[in-house]
Amino acid sequence: SPFAMLHSVWQLIPAFRGYAQQDAQEFLCELLDKVQHELESTGTHTTTRDPQKRLIKQVLSVVNTIFHGQLLSQVTCLACSYRSNIVEPFWDLSLEFPERYHSNNRESAAQASCHLTEMLAKFTETEALEGNIYACDQCNSAKRRTSSKPVTLTEAQKQLMVYKLPQVLRLHLKRFRWSGRNHREKIGVHVSFDQLLNMEPYCCRESPPKSVPCSAPSSSSSVGLPRSKHFLYELSAVVMHHGKGFGSGHYTAYCYNTEGGFWVHCNDSKLNVCSVEEVCRAQAYILFYTRRVTQDKDRP
Numbered sequence: 298s299p300f301a302m303l304h305s306v307w308q309l310i311p312a313f314r315g316y317a318q319q320d321a322q323e324f325l326c327e328l329l330d331k332v333q334h335e336l337e338s339t340g341t342h343t344t345t346r347d348p349q350k351r352l353i354k355q356v357l358s359v360v361n362t363i364f365h366g367q368l369l370s371q372v373t374c375l376a377c378s379y380r381s382n383i384v385e386p387f388w389d390l391s392l393e394f395p396e397r398y399h400s401n402n403r404e405s406a407a408q409a410s411c412h413l414t415e416m417l418a419k420f421t422e423t424e425a426l427e428g429n430i431y432a433c434d435q436c437n438s439a440k441r442r443t444s445s446k447p448v449t450l451t452e453a454q455k456q457l458m459v460y461k462l463p464q465v466l467r468l469h470l471k472r473f474r475w476s477g478r479n480h481r482e483k484i485g486v487h488v489s490f491d492q493l494l495n496m497e498p499y500c501c502r503e504s505p506p507k508s509v510p511c512s513a514p515s516s517s518s519s520v521g522l523p524r525s526k527h528f529l530y531e532l533s534a535v536v537m538h539h540g541k542g543f544g545s546g547h548y549t550a551y552c553y554n555t556e557g558g559f560w561v562h563c564n565d566s567k568l569n570v571c572s573v574e575e576v577c578r579a580q581a582y583i584l585f586y587t588r589r590v591t592q593d594k595d596r597p
Contacts, residue, residue, distance in 0.1 A: 299566075309335075321536050321548050322391075322469045322583060329388065333360040364388045367461035369501045372431065376451040379435035384460055389467035392416040398486045399474065413490040413584070414498075416470065421499045423456045458501040466496070466530055468584040472538065483541055487580055490532065492573065494586050497528035530586035538582045551576045 306324075307314040309331050313324060336359070370383045398411055431453035470488055473481040533553050540546020549564045551571065562571045 318546060320473075321538065322389075325467070325583070326389070329360050329364065336360075360388075363465050364463050364467060366459065366463035366466070369458045369460040370455065371458065371501075372426075372453050372455050374431060374433035374436060374451050374453050377433060377435050379433055381434060388463075389469050390417075390420060391469045391471055392420050393471050394484055394486060395419055398484060411486050411488050413468070413488055413494070416488070417468075417496075417499050421456065421458055423454050426453045426455060428452070459496060459499050460501050462496055462500070462528070462588065464588050465533070466494075466586040466588075468586070470582055470584070472582055483538070485541075485580070490535075490577070490581060490584060492532045492577075493589075494530040494532070495528055496530060500528065527588050529589040531589050532576075532584065533587040534585035535576060535579050535581050536583035536585075537579050548582075551579060 306328065310327050313319055313327070366387050368385050368387050370385060372381045373379070374381075392413075393416065394411060395415060429450040429452055431451050432448045433451050433453070436449050436451055472484045474484060531553075533555075535551040537549050537551075538546055539549065549562065552561050552563055553559075554561055560571050560573055560576050562569045562575070
């Protein structure tokens with residue numbers, strides 16, 4: 298029951314004890330981490346003859362199977378065009394608002410409108426590293442064999458791309474920004490989002506010359522096209538924050554009922570059927586997209 302789950306959370310995550318306002322994104326991260334950790338701890342204590350071992354093994358992979366994806370972090374040396382790649386795991390993508398939405402004029406910023414695809418494009422855009430701060434392996438490899446001179450630092454640029462898409466894509470919109478030492482204010486910009494999301498523009502499409510998957514050296518053949526041919530995702534849930542500040546307000550959610558084919562607004566113990574138009578008007582804080590099972594099937 299929700300009551301039992303609440304008390305379990307209080308027991309396992311002390312920071313969330315009590316009835317003070319907490320952040321939904323931080324809660325989800327902590328909750329999934331605790332679930333995964335507890336499942337792994339249970340799995341390590343099972344014996345070979347335990348009849349539940351197979352079931353536990355399947356359950357162990359639930360969190361990773363659903364939410365686990367991979368990002369390709371690519372740094373390009375501007376002196377020799379050599380690309381260094383690292384593949385890192387992710388369980389959600391935290392998306393920043395473009396700079397024009399960080400206006401000091403709160404009224405004009407709140408009246409502006411932003412699209413989710415613009416935030417995804419910002420997440421995957423190329424970023425210039427300021428100054429000569431990058432120690433390129435290619436530029437320094439020959440020097441290491443012939444000279445004892447200090448490492449050469451060059452200019453470089455960095456880009457993040459999705460390498461492997463998860464089954465359920467969780468998108469966190471970074472609505473709260475620091476304003477002063479101990480205060481986080483809310484960015485009240487409406488973010489437009491579609492029921493159907495195509496993630497192909499934000500995925501790695503070419504085979505990099507060299508890769509370092511999961512922070513370990515590897516050959517160039519190990520990182521190529523994304524390990525998922527399915528780029529289309531359907532909106533399945535929207536979490537909203539009602540209020541103006543980080544430490545106050547209220548959270549509600551819209552959830553899609555796949556069996557009935559309708560949307561439900563969840564507000565504590567109150568559940569109300571609603572239209573998709575109402576969902577799309579929501580000021581989203583966290584978006585959940587589920588990979589489309591049949592690529593040519595449209596949601597009613």
